[in-house]
Amino acid sequence: MLELRGVRHAYDGRTVLELDAFALAPGMLTAVVGPNGSGKSTLLRLLALLERPTAGAVLLDGAVVSDARRRPATRERRRVTLVEQRPVLLRGTVRDNIAYGLRARGQSAAAAASAAAAAADRLGCAALLSRRRHELSEGEVQRVAIARALAIEPDVLLLDEPASAADRAAAQTLYRTLAEERARRPLAVCLASHQLEDAYRWSDDLRALADGRLSPVTPENLFRVVLPPASADGMTHAPVGSLAIALIADRTGPAILAVPPTDIFVSKAPVPSSARNVFSGTVSRVARHRPGTVHVTGDFGVELVATVTEDAARELGLGPGAPVTFAFKASAVQVF
Amino acid sequence: MDPAPLRQHRRGMDFLGDGLRRAFNLLGSADAEVYGIALLTLKVGCVATVLACAAGIPVGFILATKKFWGRRAALTVVNTALAFPTVVVGLLLYGLLSRRGPLGGLQWLYTWQAIVLGDVLLAFPVAAALSAAAVQGVDPRVRRTAETLGAGPLRAAWTVAREARFALAAVITAAFGQTVAEVGAAMIVGGNIRGATRTLTTAVALYTAQGDFGLALALGIVLLLVALVVNVALQLLQGRGHA
Numbered sequence: 001m002l003e004l005r006g007v008r009h010a011y012d013g014r015t016v017l018e019l020d021a022f023a024l025a026p027g028m029l030t031a032v033v034g035p036n037g038s039g040k041s042t043l044l045r046l047l048a049l050l051e052r053p054t055a056g057a058v059l060l061d062g063a064v065v066s067d068a069r070r071r072p073a074t075r076e077r078r079r080v081t082l083v084e085q086r087p088v089l090l091r092g093t094v095r096d097n098i099a100y101g102l103r104a105r106g107q108s109a110a111a112a113a114s115a116a117a118a119a120a121d122r123l124g125c126a127a128l129l130s131r132r133r134h135e136l137s138e139g140e141v142q143r144v145a146i147a148r149a150l151a152i153e154p155d156v157l158l159l160d161e162p163a164s165a166a167d168r169a170a171a172q173t174l175y176r177t178l179a180e181e182r183a184r185r186p187l188a189v190c191l192a193s194h195q196l197e198d199a200y201r202w203s204d205d206l207r208a209l210a211d212g213r214l215s216p217v218t219p220e221n222l223f224r225v226v227l228p229p230a231s232a233d234g235m236t237h238a239p240v241g242s243l244a245i246a247l248i249a250d251r252t253g254p255a256i257l258a259v260p261p262t263d264i265f266v267s268k269a270p271v272p273s274s275a276r277n278v279f280s281g282t283v284s285r286v287a288r289h290r291p292g293t294v295h296v297t298g299d300f301g302v303e304l305v306a307t308v309t310e311d312a313a314r315e316l317g318l319g320p321g322a323p324v325t326f327a328f329k330a331s332a333v334q335v336f
Numbered sequence: 337m338d339p340a341p342l343r344q345h346r347r348g349m350d351f352l353g354d355g356l357r358r359a360f361n362l363l364g365s366a367d368a369e370v371y372g373i374a375l376l377t378l379k380v381g382c383v384a385t386v387l388a389c390a391a392g393i394p395v396g397f398i399l400a401t402k403k404f405w406g407r408r409a410a411l412t413v414v415n416t417a418l419a420f421p422t423v424v425v426g427l428l429l430y431g432l433l434s435r436r437g438p439l440g441g442l443q444w445l446y447t448w449q450a451i452v453l454g455d456v457l458l459a460f461p462v463a464a465a466l467s468a469a470a471v472q473g474v475d476p477r478v479r480r481t482a483e484t485l486g487a488g489p490l491r492a493a494w495t496v497a498r499e500a501r502f503a504l505a506a507v508i509t510a511a512f513g514q515t516v517a518e519v520g521a522a523m524i525v526g527g528n529i530r531g532a533t534r535t536l537t538t539a540v541a542l543y544t545a546q547g548d549f550g551l552a553l554a555l556g557i558v559l560l561l562v563a564l565v566v567n568v569a570l571q572l573l574q575g576r577g578h579a
Contacts, residue, residue, distance in 0.1 A: 048484050078486040088477040091498050101485035152486060 001026050001188050002047060002080060002156050007056035009042055009212075017042045017212040019056075024156060026186035029178065031199035033192070033219040034209035040192035041085065043209065044158045047190060048082035078105065081152060085160040085192075087145030089133035094125065094144050097133075101152035119151035120144070122177050124170075138165040146174060150181060157181075159191040175202045210256045213336065220295070220305035221259035227252045227335070235276065235330060242301035246276040247333035255335050263332035264306035266296060267325045268316055275327035279304070283322045286313060298324045358550025359557050369530075370551075374558045377536040380448055381516040381562070384455035388511050391456075392463025393504065397493055399464065400471035401479065411468065417461035422454075426524030429454050433525060446527035451535065454521030459511040466510055470503030471496060505574045512566055516559065536562070 003023035009016055017039040024030055024047070032040050045051045046058060049065060049072040058066040060079065066072045081101070089097050098116035103109070120126045125143045128136065136144065142165045149157055157178075163171035179202070181187055193199050199206055199219075208219035215222060223245075225238045229252050237244040238257060245257060270278050281300035288294055294313045296306050304326050308318070318324060362370055399411055431437050433445040433453075444450040478499050482492040497504060519537035526533035528542055536559040543552035 045480075050480050050483060074486070074488045077483065080484075081486075082480075082484045084477060084480070086477075088475055088481055090478065090481060090495060100482075100487075104482075104486040104488070104491055148485065 001061060003059045004043075004046060004053070005057050005059060007046065007053045007058070009046060009051070010054045015054075015212060017046070019043070019214060022207070022214070024188040024190050026155070026188050027182055028204045029182065029189040029191070029202060030205045030207065031191050031193055031203035032207050032209055033194060033199050034215075035194070035222070035224075038209040039212035040209055041160055042212075044082055044160050044190065044192055047156070048080050048158050049077045050082065078152070079154060080156040080158065081149045081154040082158040083142075083145045083149045083160065083162060085164060086138075087141060089136070089141055089144060092132070093129065094120065094131050094136070095129040097144060098129075098148045098151050101148065105152065115151055116147075119147040122150065122180075123147040124173055139167065139170055142166060143170065143174070146177075150177075153185075154187070156188045156190070159189065161193055162191055163193070178202070210258075210336075213256075215256070215258055215336070220261050221257075223257045223302075225255055225257050227255050240302055243279060245333060246330040247335060248330050249335045251335075258334040258336070259304065259328060259332065260334070261295065261305045261307040263328050264304065265327045266298075266306050266308050266312070266316065266318070267327070268323060270325050270327070273327055274329060276330040277333070278325060278327045280323070280325045283318050283320055283324050285320060286318055294318075296324070298326050300326070355549040355553040359554035362551065362554040363558065370554060370558060372531065373534050373536055373539050373555065374562060376448060376534070377516055377559070378562055380451050380455060380522075380535060381512055381566075384452045384459055384515040385508065385512040387452070388456045388459035388515070389463045389508055392460045392511070393467045393507065395460075395464040396467025396469075396507075397471055397496075399468040401493075401496075411465075414461050414465045414468070418465055420458065420461065422458060422518040422520030423524065424520075425454055425457050426521035429457065429521060429525045445525060446529060446533060448526070448533055450525040451522045451533060454525050455515040455518065458518055458521060459514045462514050463507055463511045466507040467504060470500045470507060473503060474499045501574055505570050509567055509570055513563065516562060 001024055003021065004019050005021060007022070008018045022043070032043060034040055046053055049058060052066050052068060052071065054068060056067065057064045060076055064070060065076045090100060095113055095116050098119050099109070099112035102112035102115055107115070117126065117129060120129055123143045123146055125140065125147055128140060128144060133141065142162065146159070146162060163174055166174060178189055182189065191199075191203075206219070208215035208222065210222050211224070223240045225240060227236055227238055227249050230236045230249065234248070235246050236249045237246055240257065245259075247257065249255070265273065265275060270280060279298070279300040281298050283296060284299040284303060285297040286294055292310055293307055294310055296308055296313060296318050298304050298306065306326055395414075399407060399414065429450065430445070432439045433442065433450055434440055435445075444453065474496050479492055479496050482495040487495060517537065519541055522535050523538050523541065526535065526538065528534050528538040536555050540552045540555045540559070543549075543555065
């Protein structure tokens with residue numbers, strides 16, 4: 001439905017996003033995760049047709065709608081909407097705000113107000129309809145902004161850290177509302193988040209961004225490093241916090257390291273193996289991932305995440321504070 | 337105190353006091369000439385402000401929100417034009433409107449329309465530069481929000497303008513102030529003709545030169561009252577201060 005093709009985006013000559021391909025499909029919830037400054041918000045602004053890519057194109061239903069020369073038409077922009085990380089409410093009441101997009105589409109004031117009330121009800125902010133922006137908390141502003149976006153029934157909904165100001169209950173309400181909305185119609189949703197657990201739980205597709213590029217692996221265990229020259233045995237030892245991660249690299253200088261959680265071998269104590277990276281520490285968290293698997297976060301001075309089966313976690317007695325050893329081969333470390 | 341400077345000081349106070357007394361007598365007696373001059377000033381000021389803002393505020397919006405080649409140079413030109421001397425504008429316009437000038441066919445020289453034209457040229461940079469600054473002061477998320485909710489260019493600009501309404505009202509006030517307060521261009525292209533092109537500022541200049549201090553002061557007070565009335569009207573139009 002909405003896709004980026006061969007996109008490069010730069011601010012003042014500095015490239016902040018470079019993607020060969022990125023697509024959103026109807027009815028799918030795609031989560032984009034990555035550290036601050038990884039390019040998530042830029043990606044969403046390009047998808048929202050608010051900015052034009054420096055190179056490459058944005059396509060809607062297979063047709064180019066935005067590139068360095070083509071400015072998207074208003075009718076094309078109206079199919080996509082973005083809720084920013086720190087959304088701003090416009091002058092007027094919450095009702096005026098939620099009705100804004102509908103009024104822009106030519107709906108009468110009465111019809112827009114009625115649709116606004118329905119959208120506010122779905123997000124649990126019906127009681128706020130007569131309030132103005134200075135009378136709302138940050139979390140309420142975020143909820144109103146999402147209601148405002150849903151009210152216009154877009155084909156693509158883009159959310160930048162939608163639950164950053166929400167408490168747990170409000171975040172669950174938000175994700176449930178999105179699920180109901182997607183069950184009702186083929187809405188494509190793309191959300192940028194740093195909350196991996198929510199992303200895993202609610203998304204159909206998970207992408208990781210690092211330094212403006214899509215990471216080929218899942219978003220855990222991504223580290224920005226400066227690669228030193230290889231030692232005499234051909235191995236590079238990259239400093240990551242207090243750890244030195246052994247890896248095989250054919251270059252030096254700035255790079256992103258990725259250690260796939262499924263490539264980490266977990267044990268209670270070190271065991272003899274061919275793994276060049278063996279770190280002992282304690283379990284800091286255990287979170288259910290998909291049915292049958294759990295994410296084990298170990299604290300080794302630096303946090304690393306490994307994926308194990310629920311059975312293995314139970315047998316190893318992996319709980320917060322338990323001793324644990326993570327081991328992985330130098331060849332498992334991906335450098336990009 | 338030495339008697340000579342004291343006498344001089346007293347004469348000055350009498351002069352000012354007489355002037356003020358004369359001013360209030362003129363205002364109270366509904367002097368037709370004074371009110372005629374005031375009405376012409378108000379007409380010229382309003383027409384010139386409307387024209388200058390109608391052209392200048394959209395230009396300010398474009399300078400503040402669009403990226404195009406030469407934008408910074410255009411901003412510099414507009415900001416520099418804020419300091420354009422009124423007599424120089426008057427001279428240039430005189431050259432254009434005089435019988436042999438390129439706009440001589442309009443036969444506007446020494447008419448109130450010529451004064452309006454001069455005032456528009458002077459107030460346009462005020463409207464453009466200050467509205468550009470006002471729009472640049474609005475949170476950029478406001479425009480992005482309007483656009484992502486489906487607003488077209490005009491609705492998005494209107495939404496931004498609503499956020500900047502206080503600053504934009506100040507732009508209109510400043511443009512009006514420029515039009516009613518300038519004397520150089522009005523004197524040169526208007527000619528200060530009694531009953532036709534005599535505005536408050538040109539009349540003040542004339543009567544001061546003629547030594548009719550009371551009348552000059554009366555007209556100065558009327559000028560201040562006109563500015564006060566227009567400012568109060570603009571404040572009422574802005575509405576209340578809530579978000």
